[in-house]
Amino acid sequence: MPLRDIVIAVIVLGVGLHALRRAWIGVLLWTWVSTMNPHRYTWGILSTAPVAAFAAGVTLLGLVLTKERRSPFIGLPVVIFAFFVGWMTLSWLMSRDVSEDYWTWSRSAKIYLMIFVTLALIYTKEHIMAFAWVLIGSLAILGAKGGFxxxxxxxxxxxxxxxDSFIEGNNEFALALIMIIPLVYFLQLQVTRKVWRHALSMVMLLCAASAFGSYSRGALIAIVAMGAVFWWRSPKKGEVAIFILLVAIAMVPMFPEQWWARMDTISDYQEDGSAMGRINAWGVAWEVAKHKFFGSGMSxxxxxxxxLYGEYEAIVRAAHSIYFQILGNHGFIGLFLFLLLWITTYRDAGWLMKNARSEPHTLWAAQLGAMAQVSLVGYAVGGAFLSLGYYDLPYNIMALVVMSKKWVTSKAWQNEGASHKL
Known part of the structure; x- marks a missing residue:
């Protein structure tokens, strides 16, 4: 077995066994495996092994064995999320072919189950920060690698x-990195040592380079929108402005002619067959939702x-939009719940930014709320051009927000020790 396979297998097995005693550690293992997919970068038998299933299994077993758990329903976004999951399941059961859609429903249902498990097991600041470092770091490492x-x-x-992940495609991966950049900045605000701050600055630059290097037009639009909100929400607007300027100066001139040619098609979308195909798919989604109350199921x-409904062509294409994907799959009610979930999450993040900044013990939560809003703006804009309605990263951000708000409102810092800083 190759050395890389052995190292990852030892980590997964060791952490998995530890999770049986401390169930919240299993959440970290699941988050790392499901977000970074480290086993997919191996060459031996581990690349096709059910690593994610093992991580989920030990976490669920740890959940059963531990007494250190709570109800996952700790905020309005979680309640709306539960209704969305229920409606998604009902939509699948009412679809034209339940068996055909089972795999897609099962994949999403497993992810959503683990979101509820995360909400039940992660509740102290130590837990929340460890979860944030694993979630953000898993993508940031890949982004730094891609940027290099x-x-x-x-x-x-x-x-x-x-x-073999949600973000295998270049466009999807670019959006994930755009969403993660402000969260890396949140981590940077938590560290005190200059070496870590400089390292995280470099990671953000490399993630931006990787997003540009994906050749994704949607990512370009999303990063512009997110960059504006990033600057507005940042407590250090001067440093962020310099950072954005450095990214533009360093990255934009280096890209070859074919990159510019692809970006130019944004303004000439009528002549782009791919863009017109997406618009046609959006129209089909609208008509399906109009004629089918529960939508079409998982696809x-x-x-x-x-x-029947294609205006420009009859070629079957993906939705390439989180909004039209959910609309066509789950109808207008499904889309309403989906939008309401993110609106309430964004609102809770704003609550953190406003109400948690007055206390030194809760400042980190205010910083998280501000950067979570920036990340969600990236998802809202970039997601308009990608089929990532079931992607787990935004749902994990929702979990971070509601867990942090619960921590703040319960004044948990009065019973917890001092924070740990690098």
């Missing part, structure tokens, strides 16, 4: 995400719908 590749190849090759990509 972009720099050494001068942007002549696209950057791709973890194999509305069926030939008969595109033949």
């Amino acid at each position: 590749f972009t720099l050494i190849t001068l942007g002549n090759h696209r950057v791709w995400g973890p194999p 509305y990509q069926h030939p008969e719908y595109f033949i």
Whole structure:
């Protein structure tokens, strides 16, 4: 077995066994495996082994064995999330072919189950910060790797995400990195040593380079929108302005002609077959939702719908939009719940930013709320062009926000020790 396989297997097995005694450690293992997909970068038997299932299994067993758990329903976004999951399941059961959609429903249901488990087991500041470091670091490492590749190849090759994951595609991976950049900045605000601060600055730059190197047009729009909110929400607007300027100066001139040619198609979308195909798919999603109260299930990509409702073509295409994906799959009620989930999460993040900054013990939560809002703006804008309605990163951000708000409102710092800083 290759050395990389052995190292990852030892980590997964060791942490998994530890999770049986301290169940919240299992959440960290699951988050690392499901977010970074480290086993997909191995070459031996581990690359196809059910590593995620093992991580979920030991975490669920630890949940049963431990007494250190709480109800996961700790905020309005969680209640709305539960209703969305229920509606998604009902929509799947009312679909044209339940068995055909089972795999997609099962994959999403497992992710959502683990979100509820996370909410039940992560409740102290130590837990929340460890969860944040694992979640953010798992993607930041991949982003730094991709950014380094972009720099050494001068942007002549696209950057791709973890194999067999939600973000395997270049566009999806770019959006994930755009969402993670403000969260890396949140981590930077928590550290005190200059070496860590400089290292995290470099990670943010490399993640931005990787996002640009994906050749994603949606990512370019999202990063502009997110950059504006990032600057507005940051407590250090001067430093952030310099950071954004450095990214523009360093990254934009280096990209080759084919990168610029692809970005130019944003303004000429009528002549772009891919863009018009997306618009056609959006129209089909609208018509499916109009005619089917529960939507089409876990996918509305069926030939008969595109033949019946397609305005420009009858070719079956993915939604390429979180909004139209959810609309076509789960109807108007599903879309309403989906939007309400993110609106209330954004509102709770704003509550943290406003109400947690007055106390030194809770300042970190205010900083998290501000950067979570920036990240959600990236998801809202970039997601308009990608089928990532079931992707777990935004749901984990929701969990971070509601867990932090619960920690603040319960004044948990009065019973916890001093925070740990690097």
